[in-house]
Amino acid sequence: MNVPGGTAFLARPLQRAAPDTLPMKQPAEVIASVFSLLDRNRIGYCLVHGHDGLPHAHGSDIDCIIDAAVTPEGLLGLLTAHRQEIGALPVRAKGYHITLQCIATDGMPVLLAFDFTTDCTFGNYPICEGRRILESRRRQGDFWVAAAAVEFTCLLQRSLLRSRLDSRIARRLSALFRQAPMESRAALNEFWPRHAQQLADIAASGDWGIVLANTAALRNSLRRRLASRNPGHFAASVLGTFSARFSRLISPPGLNVVLLGPDGAGKSSTIAALEKVMAPIFPRMEVRGFAPSLRQVLKKPSRSTNTPHALKPRSLPTSIVRAGYWALYGILGYCSLWLSKARSTLVFNDRHYVDILVDPVRYRYGGPRWLLKVIWHIMPAPDLVILLSGPAEVLQARKRELTVAETERQCRDYLALVTPMRNSHIVDATQPFDRVVRTVAAVVLDKTGRPPA
Numbered sequence: 001m002n003v004p005g006g007t008a009f010l011a012r013p014l015q016r017a018a019p020d021t022l023p024m025k026q027p028a029e030v031i032a033s034v035f036s037l038l039d040r041n042r043i044g045y046c047l048v049h050g051h052d053g054l055p056h057a058h059g060s061d062i063d064c065i066i067d068a069a070v071t072p073e074g075l076l077g078l079l080t081a082h083r084q085e086i087g088a089l090p091v092r093a094k095g096y097h098i099t100l101q102c103i104a105t106d107g108m109p110v111l112l113a114f115d116f117t118t119d120c121t122f123g124n125y126p127i128c129e130g131r132r133i134l135e136s137r138r139r140q141g142d143f144w145v146a147a148a149a150v151e152f153t154c155l156l157q158r159s160l161l162r163s164r165l166d167s168r169i170a171r172r173l174s175a176l177f178r179q180a181p182m183e184s185r186a187a188l189n190e191f192w193p194r195h196a197q198q199l200a201d202i203a204a205s206g207d208w209g210i211v212l213a214n215t216a217a218l219r220n221s222l223r224r225r226l227a228s229r230n231p232g233h234f235a236a237s238v239l240g241t242f243s244a245r246f247s248r249l250i251s252p253p254g255l256n257v258v259l260l261g262p263d264g265a266g267k268s269s270t271i272a273a274l275e276k277v278m279a280p281i282f283p284r285m286e287v288r289g290f291a292p293s294l295r296q297v298l299k300k301p302s303r304s305t306n307t308p309h310a311l312k313p314r315s316l317p318t319s320i321v322r323a324g325y326w327a328l329y330g331i332l333g334y335c336s337l338w339l340s341k342a343r344s345t346l347v348f349n350d351r352h353y354v355d356i357l358v359d360p361v362r363y364r365y366g367g368p369r370w371l372l373k374v375i376w377h378i379m380p381a382p383d384l385v386i387l388l389s390g391p392a393e394v395l396q397a398r399k400r401e402l403t404v405a406e407t408e409r410q411c412r413d414y415l416a417l418v419t420p421m422r423n424s425h426i427v428d429a430t431q432p433f434d435r436v437v438r439t440v441a442a443v444v445l446d447k448t449g450r451p452p453a
Contacts, residue, residue, distance in 0.1 A: 024103040025087025027110050031055035031062065033086045034079070034100075034114065035143055041078065043070055046137040048120055048146045048154050055142075060280045061113045065130045065146075068118040072096050075116060088112065091445045092281060099281055101445075107434035108273065109441050113280035120154050122161045124237040125226040127154050149183030152176035152203075157191065157226075160219045170208035177203035191225055192218065254282065254341030255447060258349040259440075260418065261388035262410040264398035265429040266436065270388065271348045273437045274444070281448065282346035288337075290351040290363075291329040309402065313366030320367050323375060326353060330379040337380075346444070353379060358413045384447050386440055387418045388429035395429065423447070 025033070032055045038045050044067035050059055066075070076093045079100070083089055088100035096116035104110050120128040128150060136147040146154065156173055159165040177184045181204065188203075189196040195218070202208055211218065227234045259267045275285050314322065330353055340347055356363050357372055365372070392408035402410075418424045425443045429436060 022083060022089050023087060024089070024101070026105060027058065027102055027112055028055040030086055030088045030100060030102045030112060031058060032142060033088075037078065037082055037086065038066075039144075043067055043075075043078075044134045044137075044144075045116075046133050046144050046146055048133060048151060049158075051140065051143055051145045058112075061115045063115045063117070065120060065133050066096070066116045066118060067134065068130060072098075072116075091442075092448060101441075107432075109277050109434075109438045111277060111280040111441075122158050124234060124241055125157075125161060125223065126230065126233065127157045127226070147183070148176045148179035149187055152180070152184045153187040153191070157222060160215055160222055163215060163219065165208070165212060165215050167208075167212075170212070171206070173208070174203050174206040191222060195221075248342045248344070252338060252341030252344075253448075254284075254343065254345040254347065255384060255444065256337055256341060256347045256349070256382045257384045257386065257444060258352045258354060258382040259386050259388065260352070260354060260414055261429060262392075262395055262407050262414065263401050264395035264407070265388035265390070266398070266433070267350055267388060269433070270437060270440055271350060273433075274348070274441060277437065277441050278346055278444065281445075282344055284340070284343055284345040286340060286345055286347045288347060288349050290353065290355065291326050291333075309361050309406070311364055313361070314364045316367055319365050320371065322363075322365070323367055323371050326356075327375040327379065330375070334380045349382065352382070354385070354417070357417060358410055381422075383423060384444065385418055385421055385424040386443055387414055387424065387426045388436070389415060389426055390428055390430035 035045065046065045047054070048063065048065060050063060072093070072095050075096065076090060076098055079086065079098060080090050086100070088102040090098055091101045091111070092099040096118075098114050098116065100112045100114065102110050102112060117130070119126060119130040120133060133146055133150055133154075136150055137144045138147055139145075145151070152173060155169065155176070156165075159169050159173075177200075181200075184203065185196065185200045188199050192199060199211070202211055259271060261267050271287055275287075278285065313319070337347060353376065356365060357376060360369070360372065389411055392404055392411050395411070396402065396404045396407040415426070418426065427436060427439050427443070431439070
């Protein structure tokens with residue numbers, strides 16, 4: 001394996017480039033460019049599964065075995081140095097897991113997650129050594145893919161370990177077996193010596209009914225065999241998994257983002273677009289709002305209205321009680337929020353307690369303003385606050401629930417409230433929608449941690 005320039009090449013500082021200044025390509029072009037770059041630099045790689053239909057058809061993650069001689073830092077340095085050629089910007093790197101940002105045909109941002117690894121594993125179980133996969137790889141179009149017998153073995157093991165051996169996978173297994181029957185039989189004998197002949201006959205015939213009905217027994221047998229092949233490695237992997245879970249609980253990798261702005265700023269549509277964009281980085285996403293009313297808590301029909309500003313404020317005692325409820329909900333609800341973040345969840349708040357500091361009329365609050373500010377100071381702060389702002393005339397034209405004067409006041413008060421906040425960002429909501437989404441996505445990515453410059 002050889003990377004031009006050696007250590008001097010990798011030692012150069014990585015320069016950041018703003019997504020809007022980099023001429024970005026579409027996902028299919030980026031995928032083809034990445035693997036072409038690896039080929040030119042004589043870096044061994046192999047796609048074990050999910051390669052059918054590439055580069056145009058791909059999942060949220062692109063799994064790839066890579067030569068163990070390539071370090072994560074070296075791989076990231078190579079992709080960053082050639083970002084102009086690739087047409088994508090590395091926006092996140094965690095070991096061999098590197099995420100590139102490119103662009104869709106409609107101008108919306110797209111995140112491609114390349115999950116490079118040196119061995120084929122599933123959870124704590126080692127399935128196949130990377131060296132063995134790379135030695136037997138074959139060329140398929142513009143990519144290197146696993147030999148048929150290797151893909152057959154890895155796919156069967158992964159499907160059983162994750163309990164997802166369905167009819168579609170069964171058809172794929174039979175097709176792979178027929179391409180290399182002798183090598184596939186040898187692999188079956190290695191992992192299921194007692195059932196190898198029966199499994200080979202099933203794979204050859206394509207009738208997987210018996211296997212589909214008895215996946216639990218085969219899965220348990222496979223787990224015992226994989227664990228016993230290298231018990232020390234298996235034990236270390238299990239301990240590492242528990243350690244990682246504990247670390248996520250102490251320092252959650254998820255993010256709590258508050259999106260603010262007057263009516264017409266486009267908060268809901270921006271959140272909806274980001275749910276798809278951020279999926280390769282955050283496997284889960286939640287959209288939360290302001291504290292539910294007591295009627296909602298008691299599961300009674302809500303008395304929603306399209307004109308909340310037309311309603312009278314509640315009495316002073318009622319407003320104070322409700323303010324106490326909001327404080328209690330915000331503090332106790334943080335436990336639930338922390339657990340969600342520990343599960344790598346991106347939490348977006350379409351409405352948040354911050355809104356009442358600017359627009360108490362919407363929530364019919366008739367109590368003292370100082371009480372609201374005291375509650376805000378004792379509530380746990382969000383990780384990130386993003387304000388969608390713009391000229392009042394433009395925002396009010398999109399949604400005419402408020403007068404221009406009221407929208408202008410809210411824009412002014414939101415800016416005054418958000419500007420001194422730590423971890424706050426102001427985004428021009430009057431830009432084209434795809435640019436708004438790209439800008440907000442870049443802010444979120446910066447918070448999660450871009451590759452070091």
